[in-house]
Amino acid sequence: MRKSVVNKFKRVFEEERRQILYNDRILRPDFNVNDDDRPDEVDQAATDAEQAMRMRLRNRELLYIKKIDQALTRIEEGIFGECNSCGEDIELRRLEARPTATLCVSCKEEEERAEVLTASGRRHKSLGDTLHSVHA
């Protein structure tokens, strides 16, 4: 992958990282609700739900930051844009849509197929013994 293209992605990652961390600073102050306005249980429940939602959002952001960090590390190591599985270049169009992608389209599709197979395998687990005896 060309150096100028890699640098473009690097700027995108650093900007996204900065924004997430900046948002975090804005959200924090009201993360803990004031003890004064904590009237009844209904409001408390709503507050809990809101906090739970924020935590989920927050976890997603942390996960994304982790992916950004991994992508930045790959840039440092000079392997950014290479498929983790087959080592081929990941399609640029795919990277532009999903900069933290670590698999090329065909490897990703293969992985998703495998996941579907695993999921259906789990669904039919109760049939496992029957299937085994049929094939035996």
Ligand SMILES: [Zn+2]
């Ligand atoms: Zn691949």
